[in-house]
Amino acid sequence: MRLRVDLLPAADPQGVVVLVDTLRTCTVAPILFDNGLTSLALTPRLKLARRFATETGAVLLGERAGLPPEGFNHGNSPAELRGVRFDGRAAVMVSQNAPTALARLGAVDRLLLGSLYNAEALVERVLELEPETVTLVCSGFDGQEDLDDALTAGFLAARLRQRRPEARYDGAARLAVGLLRAFPDPVEALWDSAAGRYLRGLELGDDLAVAGMVAQSGVVPELRERVERDEGQLFHFTPAAR
Amino acid sequence: MRLRVDLLPAADPQGVVVLVDTLRTCTVAPILFDNGLTSLALTPRLKLARRFATETGAVLLGERAGLPPEGFNHGNSPAELRGVRFDGRAAVMVSQNAPTALARLGAVDRLLLGSLYNAEALVERVLELEPETVTLVCSGFDGQEDLDDALTAGFLAARLRQRRPEARYDGAARLAVGLLRAFPDPVEALWDSAAGRYLRGLELGDDLAVAGMVAQSGVVPELRERVERDEGQLFHFTPAAR
Numbered sequence: 001m002r003l004r005v006d007l008l009p010a011a012d013p014q015g016v017v018v019l020v021d022t023l024r025t026c027t028v029a030p031i032l033f034d035n036g037l038t039s040l041a042l043t044p045r046l047k048l049a050r051r052f053a054t055e056t057g058a059v060l061l062g063e064r065a066g067l068p069p070e071g072f073n074h075g076n077s078p079a080e081l082r083g084v085r086f087d088g089r090a091a092v093m094v095s096q097n098a099p100t101a102l103a104r105l106g107a108v109d110r111l112l113l114g115s116l117y118n119a120e121a122l123v124e125r126v127l128e129l130e131p132e133t134v135t136l137v138c139s140g141f142d143g144q145e146d147l148d149d150a151l152t153a154g155f156l157a158a159r160l161r162q163r164r165p166e167a168r169y170d171g172a173a174r175l176a177v178g179l180l181r182a183f184p185d186p187v188e189a190l191w192d193s194a195a196g197r198y199l200r201g202l203e204l205g206d207d208l209a210v211a212g213m214v215a216q217s218g219v220v221p222e223l224r225e226r227v228e229r230d231e232g233q234l235f236h237f238t239p240a241a242r
Numbered sequence: 243m244r245l246r247v248d249l250l251p252a253a254d255p256q257g258v259v260v261l262v263d264t265l266r267t268c269t270v271a272p273i274l275f276d277n278g279l280t281s282l283a284l285t286p287r288l289k290l291a292r293r294f295a296t297e298t299g300a301v302l303l304g305e306r307a308g309l310p311p312e313g314f315n316h317g318n319s320p321a322e323l324r325g326v327r328f329d330g331r332a333a334v335m336v337s338q339n340a341p342t343a344l345a346r347l348g349a350v351d352r353l354l355l356g357s358l359y360n361a362e363a364l365v366e367r368v369l370e371l372e373p374e375t376v377t378l379v380c381s382g383f384d385g386q387e388d389l390d391d392a393l394t395a396g397f398l399a400a401r402l403r404q405r406r407p408e409a410r411y412d413g414a415a416r417l418a419v420g421l422l423r424a425f426p427d428p429v430e431a432l433w434d435s436a437a438g439r440y441l442r443g444l445e446l447g448d449d450l451a452v453a454g455m456v457a458q459s460g461v462v463p464e465l466r467e468r469v470e471r472d473e474g475q476l477f478h479f480t481p482a483a484r
Contacts, residue, residue: 007249007387007417145249146413147420171388171436175249175421178389178431182423189420194413 001164002133005153005172007145009101015133016126017105018114018156022148022211023195025098025139026115027078030217031210032061033239036087040221040237044099048231049092059086062094066202069094078117079206092234097139097195102226102235105137111223112240116152116186120215123159125240134160136173147179147193148211151186154179155214187212243406244375247395247414249387251343257375258368259347260356260398264390264453265437267340267381268357269320272459273452274303275481278329282463282479286341290473291334301328304336308444311336320359321448334476339381339437344468344477347379353465354482358394358428362457365401367482376402378415389421389435390453393428396421397456429454 029040043049053060060072068075076095114122126134136156138149154176161167183189190196190208199207221237271282285291295302302314310317318337356364368376378398380391396418403409425431432438432450441449463479
């Protein structure tokens, strides 16, 4: 098995792709499914999200500049959303880094959402697929590499290699795994990341604490469909079969 | 001052640009100037290098697959080249990662070559220029991010910030500086990098030891001219004025 890391999204990643967006989309998504959500559509477009919610009755989640836009049911805060039930509902969520990354990747056979929060379930799911290559794609922050996603990619790569010691790292995977030694407590890396500083500036420090929790969720969101509409793309996720 | 890091070369980097290629071009270049070289032309093209050497009498240095091609005076080995004098001579050197990065960057006002080996001189030179923005560009290895250059960029960023505590890191700079905590001894990061593994496979481990030495040279190579020729580009360097 080859373990690759892209520190920023690049077109046509190889093999099974794990999209990492620790702060906050890939931490929030497993929480939503844990709390009863049945499907999640991601988009970077407010207008598209509003229209989709009106058409389908989906719960409207998301952020602009870190906070929920007017008329939205909730923001993107994992600390807040851990306490909200969504039994039997679908949701559409507006965020920037993860949907922008998804648009960048192009067509991918199999795409999973990964974070520290669902790390162990993600590792199990990837190993079940017996891939020749796994590419861990960091969403980054505002178009740049960032510490939170790089550390999470390193964490996931290291766990995969513990389970498959013959797996080979590429250079970026070595770099990401190296970060683990610098940050034995992942929260510290989230704290120091550009995304983390941004959220702390919005007094959303509690989200960093939740995003730094390891293996809390058994859910691995998997991409089922990408829909092109006039206003932009929608990426539809449901939990991977267990 | 803004301290940016590009973990791979991207077009149009901002401000004063420091190209980092720890293994091996940016370690070798200061060594050559320390040993009396007057100017250095870099190119990825063997044929162009041979022609330039024939036309100008330049010493012919370089590698293909890590080793000196037939008819070349020397390879790219810093361990070897530390013992060779070049008094009053010019050289042309074939390598892959650094010239490929230079071609990628496009036009840049001021470009310096940086490594651990000339770290302190490089920091002094950058500070003399009083830039608003410094972009540390990692050459990477074979088109991918790698641990050796990321660590070196982190080392240089941290030294610059020690001297200008008000400087602001971007996300990739935070990531690179984070690596320093994981690798208090830089040689260990070089050892574990994809480039380092490649060189060790060619029994060039001594080059890693030299490239891991900090602040051995007072020379900062600066880009003076890029020349387009039919066979490719030549990038001409001389030492920055002290």
